[in-house]
Amino acid sequence: SMAEKSFKYVIIGGGVSAGYAAREFAQQGVKPGELAIISKEKVAPYERPALSKAYLFPEAPARLPGFHTCVGSGGERQLPEWYTEKGIELILGTEIVKADLASNSLTSSAGATFKYDTLLIATGSTVIRLTDFGVQGADAKNIFYLRDVEDADELVDAIKAKKDGKAVIVGGGYIGLELGAVLKLNNLDVTMVYPEPWCMPRLFTSGIAAFYEGYYANKGVKIVKGTVATGFDSDANGEVKAVKLKDGRVMDADIVVVGVGGRPLISLFKGQVAEEKGGIKTDAFFKTGVPNVYAVGDVATFPLKLYSEIRRVEHVDHARKSAEQAVKAIKASEEGKTVDEYDYLPYFYSRSFNLSWQFYGDNVGDTVLFGDNDPASPEAKFGTYWIKDGKVVGVFLENGTPEENKAIAKVARLQPPVEHVDQLATEGLAFASKF
Ligand code: FDA
Numbered sequence: 001s002m003a004e005k006s007f008k009y010v011i012i013g014g015g016v017s018a019g020y021a022a023r024e025f026a027q028q029g030v031k032p033g034e035l036a037i038i039s040k041e042k043v044a045p046y047e048r049p050a051l052s053k054a055y056l057f058p059e060a061p062a063r064l065p066g067f068h069t070c071v072g073s074g075g076e077r078q079l080p081e082w083y084t085e086k087g088i089e090l091i092l093g094t095e096i097v098k099a100d101l102a103s104n105s106l107t108s109s110a111g112a113t114f115k116y117d118t119l120l121i122a123t124g125s126t127v128i129r130l131t132d133f134g135v136q137g138a139d140a141k142n143i144f145y146l147r148d149v150e151d152a153d154e155l156v157d158a159i160k161a162k163k164d165g166k167a168v169i170v171g172g173g174y175i176g177l178e179l180g181a182v183l184k185l186n187n188l189d190v191t192m193v194y195p196e197p198w199c200m201p202r203l204f205t206s207g208i209a210a211f212y213e214g215y216y217a218n219k220g221v222k223i224v225k226g227t228v229a230t231g232f233d234s235d236a237n238g239e240v241k242a243v244k245l246k247d248g249r250v251m252d253a254d255i256v257v258v259g260v261g262g263r264p265l266i267s268l269f270k271g272q273v274a275e276e277k278g279g280i281k282t283d284a285f286f287k288t289g290v291p292n293v294y295a296v297g298d299v300a301t302f303p304l305k306l307y308s309e310i311r312r313v314e315h316v317d318h319a320r321k322s323a324e325q326a327v328k329a330i331k332a333s334e335e336g337k338t339v340d341e342y343d344y345l346p347y348f349y350s351r352s353f354n355l356s357w358q359f360y361g362d363n364v365g366d367t368v369l370f371g372d373n374d375p376a377s378p379e380a381k382f383g384t385y386w387i388k389d390g391k392v393v394g395v396f397l398e399n400g401t402p403e404e405n406k407a408i409a410k411v412a413r414l415q416p417p418v419e420h421v422d423q424l425a426t427e428g429l430a431f432a433s434k435f
């Protein structure tokens with residue numbers, strides 16, 4: 001049988017949270033051989049957001065090792081040598097297929113066993129596939145999903161092979177909007193298809209969405225709303241050729257990219273940890289109900305103190321911060337100390353074409369749109385406030401300067417009262433800049 005390895009700390013998963021957790025462990029102090037990261041991926045942790053942006057640029061694309069963690073937030077770039085220097089074992093290309101939390105043991109697909117004293121679950125999300133709900137022909141070649149660098153490499157090859165061809169994007173969320181833009185930059189003829197009346201409905205108001213849809217249309221991206229892909233035709237090589245829509249339309253396609261949501265990877269721990277809102281339930285230190293087992297990043301359902309609610313967040317800023325919080329808590333508990341509860345201000349962002357938006361806070365309540373949201377304006381800058389119970393609870397801003405983005409973050413954290421909602425429309429960004 002294969003050798004068994006034991007570590008004081010094991011991180012399962014080698015994504016964003018793992019990279020930031022490793023940095024925090026190194027800062028707090030780990031002895032050589034105490035910490036291991038076990039990852040299905042063949043490469044050291046990297047900044048996943050690059051994959052749907054600069055990785056796919058037609059000119060000077062980002063490539064590893066350029067964007068290993070923690071460069072995405074201005075930190076040091078942790079190359080494999082960094083892990084070696086710190087005495088952290090990177091166990092790559094290794095998928096864990098069994099986790100037995102009662103015996104502190106993990107088993108890989110190759111049959112290796114890993115023991116730990118403390119486990120950090122950082123398995124992130126996987127993509128929801130159209131084959132999961134039996135869409136006809138959805139297993140054709142050149143239908144792509146995007147989660148890791150291997151997926152991105154396959155897409156890059158297809159973009160080269162189908163030069164000036166037709167691309168259909170299924171889904172109008174983050175992946176849909178970012179991929180729609182970057183495939184257009186690659187000179188593909190792009191059509192986006194999504195079921196909702198406007199893009200990114202889980203965050204955007206119709207007013208926000210109108211700007212992006214108009215901007216994309218001006219760039220030549222075609223948008224088909226209110227319908228879904230019900231099937232795919234492929235040629236004799238098994239390559240996708242057409243997308244059939246529920247409304248009866250058929251669209252030619254050489255490349256299809258699907259972004260219809262993610263699903264946290266928690267099945268290894270089924271029945272062993274409490275689940276809530278699709279994730280693993282944790283406390284404000286990312287500790288699960290099982291002693292010495294923590295869960296961070298996309299998989300954690302944690303108390304969001306600011307809103308007295310438990311939430312799961314699938315964004316990079318939380319992946320970084322939750323990892324740091326968990327490691328601080330682990331280290332403190334070993335010395336009989338505690339750390340402050342996680343007090344997270346939700347922060348989401350996206351970039352595409354020359355656009356860049358940031359959002360802080362909670363998108364609940366009434367909304368007020370301000371600024372110039374004409375997609376034809378050369379310097380369009382606009383935003384939206386969300387107001388609940390007479391207080392500003394969320395702010396969105398397109399094309400903000402670093403100072404302006406800091407100001408909206410501050411407002412979302414402070415939740416200042418507003419007497420007249422109209423005042424926000426008139427003052428616009430000036431309202432946020434007062435705080
Ligand atoms: P993450 O997915 O980063 O890492 C999980 C790791 O666990 C992977 O290495 C995986 O292979 C590994 N793993 C899973 N199961 C395993 C097993 N059984 N055995 C071994 N290893 C296993 N967010 C944002 O705020 N702004 C942005 O612009 C973007 N952009 C973006 C683009 C793309 C293409 C994606 C897919 C996602 C984003 N995100 C984002 C979301 C953000 O990247 C995401 O929330 C974080 O990566 C989550 O970090 P985690 O560490 O939780 O999971």
Ligand code: NAD
Pocket residue numbers: 052125170171172173174175176178193194195196199200201202227228229258259260261262314315316348349350351
């Ligand atoms: P998403 O949840 O953002 O968007 C899913 C979209 O899929 C919906 O808005 C809807 O338009 C569409 N949809 C749902 N069912 C459909 C169907 N049957 N047919 C066609 N469309 C359908 O998910 P995503 O864009 O796939 O992103 C996956 C993950 O990656 C998420 O965790 C996301 O947070 C993350 N991500 C984040 C960023 C960012 O923060 N900038 C960028 C890329 C990816």
